[in-house]
Amino acid sequence: MKQPLISVVMPVYNVERYVREAVQSVLDQTYENFELIIVDDGGTDASINICSEFTDPRISIVRQANRGLAGARNRGISRAHGTLVAMLDSDDRWLPDKLMLHAIHLTCNSHVDVSYSGSHLIDEDGNRLRVAMRPKLGKISSSDIIARNPVGNGSAPVIRKTALDKIAFQHPDYSERTCYFDESFKQSEDIECWLRMALSSSASFEGIGGLLTEYRIVSGALSSNVVRQFESWEKAIDKTASYAPGFIKKHKSRAKAYQLRYLARRAASMGDGPFALSLSFQALAEFPRMIIEEPRKTLVTNLACIAARIMKPAQFAAIAGSWTGQKSAV
Known part of the structure; x- marks a missing residue:
C-alpha cells in the first residue's frame, strides 16, 4: 500500500453491536488514501472477529491488554504512517465525504492543526435525532476550548501528526510507551488533550461546515x-x-x-x-x-x-x- 495521507485510529472494546457500521463508514469514504488502524483494547465480545471479516488491505489490527480509550488511541497514533490522524470511536459513524473535506481543509490551510466539523446525533439503532452538535468554527481561542469545546466529540477531529508529536510524552510507568492522551483519565481525556495542545504548543483549531460525524447516544446511563x-x-x-x-x-x-x-x-x-x-x-x-x-x-x-x-x-x-x-x- 502506498504511503497514506490519513491514518484513521479506531479503538475497539466490546462494541459488537456497532463496530461493523463504524468500519464500513470508513471504507465508504470518497477519499481513499488512508489507513485504518483498529486497536483491540482487550475486549471480550465478538467485536474484533467482526473487524477481522473485512479484507480491505488498508486495515490493520493491533492487539493489546486493556488500557482504556486514551491508551488505545495512543497505541494507534504511535503506529500511524499518515501526516494526518483522524479518530473514530467504534460506536460512531462518518458521512462519506468527511475525510475528503478535512484533507482539503488542512492541505489548503497550513496554519490549522486541528480540523473538525459538526455532528448529527443518532440513537442506539442508528436513527438520526432532531438535535445536533453545531460548534463554533472560526476564531477559536483557548477560552472557547475550555468553556465550549468546539471539537465536540472524539470522532470529529482530523489532526496534523506534527501537532500531536509536539505534545507527546513518555508514559510515567512504561517509558517505551508514547502518550498523546493522558491514560490516567477515563473521561475528559479529549478536553485535557485539546487544552494542552492549545496552551503548551499554540495549536490552531478551526472547523469546517457540515455535520460530517454521526455521534451515537447510548441510553441507560446512571x-x-x-x-x-x-x-x-x-x-x-x-x-x-x-x-x-x-x-x-x-x-x-x-x-x-x-x-x-x-x-x-x-x-x-x-x-x-x-x-x-x-x-x-x-x-x-x-x-x-x-x-x-x-x-x-x-x-x-x-x-x-x-x-x-x-x-x-x-x-x-x-x-x-x-x-x-x-x-x-x-
Missing part, C-alpha cells in the same frame, strides 16, 4: 456517571492549572458553569429531575452571565430540568422524545 464525568473534568482543569495557572484562574468559573449546564441536560435526559435542576441552578450561580451569552440554550435547559423535576418520568420521557426524536427508555 446519574453516578454524571458525577464521575464532572470529577474527571475537574481533574483535567487541575492538570491544566499546573502549567497555566493564570489561564485557569481567569476562565474556570465560566467553563465550570457551561460544564454544569451540559451535565444538567444529561441528568434530565436520564429522568433524574432533582439532580438536573440542582445542576442547572449551580451553573447559573457559578456564572450568571451565561443567560446573556446563550439565552436560548440556557432557558431551554432550565425549563427541561424543571419539567423533569415536576413530571412523572414516563411523561417527561415522552415529551423529551418528541422534542429530540429519541425513543423513550422509560
Whole structure:
C-alpha cells in the first residue's frame, strides 16, 4: 500500500453491536488514501472477529491488554504512517465525504492543526435525532476550548501528526510507551488533550461546515456517571492549572458553569429531575452571565430540568422524545 495521507485510529472494546457500521463508514469514504488502524483494547465480545471479516488491505489490527480509550488511541497514533490522524470511536459513524473535506481543509490551510466539523446525533439503532452538535468554527481561542469545546466529540477531529508529536510524552510507568492522551483519565481525556495542545504548543483549531460525524447516544446511563464525568473534568482543569495557572484562574468559573449546564441536560435526559435542576441552578450561580451569552440554550435547559423535576418520568420521557426524536427508555 502506498504511503497514506490519513491514518484513521479506531479503538475497539466490546462494541459488537456497532463496530461493523463504524468500519464500513470508513471504507465508504470518497477519499481513499488512508489507513485504518483498529486497536483491540482487550475486549471480550465478538467485536474484533467482526473487524477481522473485512479484507480491505488498508486495515490493520493491533492487539493489546486493556488500557482504556486514551491508551488505545495512543497505541494507534504511535503506529500511524499518515501526516494526518483522524479518530473514530467504534460506536460512531462518518458521512462519506468527511475525510475528503478535512484533507482539503488542512492541505489548503497550513496554519490549522486541528480540523473538525459538526455532528448529527443518532440513537442506539442508528436513527438520526432532531438535535445536533453545531460548534463554533472560526476564531477559536483557548477560552472557547475550555468553556465550549468546539471539537465536540472524539470522532470529529482530523489532526496534523506534527501537532500531536509536539505534545507527546513518555508514559510515567512504561517509558517505551508514547502518550498523546493522558491514560490516567477515563473521561475528559479529549478536553485535557485539546487544552494542552492549545496552551503548551499554540495549536490552531478551526472547523469546517457540515455535520460530517454521526455521534451515537447510548441510553441507560446512571446519574453516578454524571458525577464521575464532572470529577474527571475537574481533574483535567487541575492538570491544566499546573502549567497555566493564570489561564485557569481567569476562565474556570465560566467553563465550570457551561460544564454544569451540559451535565444538567444529561441528568434530565436520564429522568433524574432533582439532580438536573440542582445542576442547572449551580451553573447559573457559578456564572450568571451565561443567560446573556446563550439565552436560548440556557432557558431551554432550565425549563427541561424543571419539567423533569415536576413530571412523572414516563411523561417527561415522552415529551423529551418528541422534542429530540429519541425513543423513550422509560
